[in-house]
Amino acid sequence: xxxxxxxxxxxxxxxxxxxxxxxxxxxxxxxxxxxxxxxxxxxxxxxxxxxxxxxxxxxxxxxxxxxxxxxxxxxxxxxxxxxxxxxxxxxxxxxxxxxxxxxxxxxxxxxxxxxxxxxxxxxxxxxxxxxxxxxxxxxxxxxxxxxxxxxxxxxxxxxxxxxxxxxxxxxxxxxxxxxxxxxxxxxxxxxxxxxxxxxxxxxxxxxxxxxxxxxxxxxxxxxxxxxxxxxxxxxxxxxxxxxxxxxxxxxxxxxxxxxxxxxxxxxxxxxxxxxxxxxxxxxxxxxxxxxxxxxxxxxxxxxxxxxxxxxxxxxxxxxxxxxxxxxxxxxxxxxxxxxxxxxxxxxxxxxxxxxxxxxxxxxxxxxxxxxxxxx
Ligand code: ZN
Numbered sequence: 191x192x193x194x195x196x197x198x199x200x201x202x203x204x205x206x207x208x209x210x211x212x213x214x215x216x217x218x219x220x221x222x223x224x225x226x227x228x229x230x231x232x233x234x235x236x237x238x239x240x241x242x243x244x245x246x247x248x249x250x251x252x253x254x255x256x257x258x259x260x261x262x263x264x265x266x267x268x269x270x271x272x273x274x275x276x277x278x279x280x281x282x283x284x285x286x287x288x289x290x291x292x293x294x295x296x297x298x299x300x301x302x303x304x305x306x307x308x309x310x311x312x313x314x315x316x317x318x319x320x321x322x323x324x325x326x327x328x329x330x331x332x333x334x335x336x337x338x339x340x341x342x343x344x345x346x347x348x349x350x351x352x353x354x355x356x357x358x359x360x361x362x363x364x365x366x367x368x369x370x371x372x373x374x375x376x377x378x379x380x381x382x383x384x385x386x387x388x389x390x391x392x393x394x395x396x397x398x399x400x401x402x403x404x405x406x407x408x409x410x411x412x413x414x415x416x417x418x419x420x421x422x423x424x425x426x427x428x429x430x431x432x433x434x435x436x437x438x439x440x441x442x443x444x445x446x447x448x449x450x451x452x453x454x455x456x457x458x459x460x461x462x463x464x465x466x467x468x469x470x471x472x473x474x475x476x477x478x479x480x481x482x483x484x485x486x487x488x489x490x491x492x493x494x495x496x497x498x499x500x501x502x503x504x505x506x507x508x509x510x511x512x513x514x515x516x517x518x519x520x521x522x523x524x525x526x527x528x529x530x531x532x533x534x535x536x537x538x539x540x541x542x543x544x545x546x547x548x549x550x551x552x553x554x555x556x557x558x559x560x561x562x563x564x565x
Contacts, residue, residue: 195231198303199357201404202231205246210239216247220405222412227251227452228358228404230297237292242284249281252406256452257283260529261540263300266291271300273530273540299450299528300543302360304332304402307395310367311335317374319385325432329410330399334432339373339390347388347443347561352433355415355509356407357400359450361526361546366394366448368547372554380554388561391440396429416447417505419512430509437513444475444560445513445521446553455532455541456494457549459483460523462514464499465506475520478563483556489531489541489549496525520560524553 193215195202206214213233219226226247235241248257257278262285263271274287274296285296314320314337325334340346351369353362373381373390384390395401399410408414413427422430451458461476462468483490504511514521526549530540539545 192234193231194234195404197232198305198402199228199230199301199360199404200232201226201229210235210241213241213243214246215243217245217251218404220400220408220412221403221410223405223408223414225252225405225407225414227253227256228298228406230295230301230404232293232295233289234293235289237289240286240288242286243296244285245283246281248278248283253452256528258453259455263297263540264289265295265297265300266293268295271297271543272538298358299360300364302354302363302401302543304398307363307398307401310363310370310394311337314339314370314374318376320374325436326428328399328429330402332398332402334398334429335393335395336433336436337370337390337392337394339370339392340385340388342389345565347564348391348441349388349557349561350391350437350442350445350513351448352393352396352445352509353448354394354401355396355429355447356449357395357397357403358406360401361450361528361541361543362448363394364543364546365524365526365550365553366392368550369553370394370550371547372551378554380558384554384558384561387565388443388557391436393433396433416449416509417507419509420507437517442513442517442519443564444519444557445510445517446524446557447509447513447522448524448550449526450528451525452528454494454525455527455529457490457524457526457531457541458492458495460496460510460525461498462504462511462521464501464504465511465515466502467515467518468501469518472514472518472520475560475563476522479520479522479556479560482559483553486555487549487552488534489545489552491533519564
């Protein structure tokens with residue numbers, strides 16, 4: 191048997207690899223950080239026999255509640271990711287699986303590779319409505335890339351969409367893929383109407399270094415980018431510094447920041463109720479967005495989610511809060527589950543990469559309704 195993780199977004203350390211029924215591994219921490227939870231590795235072995243792979247440090251991971259009722263994903267072709275039996279005893283996360291083939295990949299969620307990220311950007315570039323803009327470089331020397339979609343013009347609303355500040359939340363970039371495919375579809379009426387009324391500024395991957403390094407939550411320097419918005423620096427958090435600079439230069443009428451949540455088995459949004467500048471105008475926009483999204487997909491709900499911040503108590507280092515407060519407008523974090531969506535479960539695939547893309551596709555009418563509300 192052999193286990194490897196020295197590839198794009200790979201993360202695992204082998205502890206014991208003697209017999210198929212007692213393989214023991216551990217997840218590595220994000221660089222210069224104590225966060226860990228993302229795993230992604232390849233097992234080469236003998237097909238058609240029972241394997242038990244135990245992650246022995248699961249109990250110390252960033253979100254232990256994320257392992258309750260959680261099923262890991264596996265793939266034979268690196269395209270289709272299906273769920274496998276997984277159990278958590280408070281310390282150990284045990285994956286039980288009889289592979290159909292001799293080589294199999296396991297991961298926390300369907301990976302979204304850096305190659306696919308670059309493919310996405312360059313496929314978008316071919317669209318008439320899309321421009322690729324380089325914002326600068328990360329600490330590991332990767333490009334920070336923004337897509338500008340639509341023709342800037344008088345009275346047009348500026349809609350920002352950012353994703354994957356937390357690199358292990360790969361569903362966020364799957365969401366972006368579905369969102370972009372519809373926005374750039376010249377035969378989609380909702381997209382056409384949106385591009386008449388708005389210009390989109392989209393950062394598909396806010397944290398390319400963490401993505402490639404196989405991190406859960408931080409960049410190359412161990413910075414949690416979603417706690418850097420108040421005072422980002424080029425030394426510690428250039429990703430945030432560069433994007434925030436563009437937001438201030440270009441302006442912003444509404445913002446969506448796309449994430450995944452480890453523990454909650456629902457899709458939901460988190461707003462900015464706790465920021466000093468929160469007001470009835472923002473609440474009105476939020477209500478329009480949510481009530482429309484509820485009609486476009488039953489994968490969205492607005493009952494379960496994070497507790498709302500008390501007025502004035504919001505953490506302004508978080509993107510959603512800093513943006514809402516600075517631009518005095520709607521700013522939502524969209525959260526999707528690593529687990530299955532308990533309201534519409536799927537035993538084979540769970541709440542998958544494909545479902546995440548469709549959820550991004552289905553957000554367009556909610557954005558259109560909000561843009562028209564503020565016009
Ligand atoms: Zn996140």
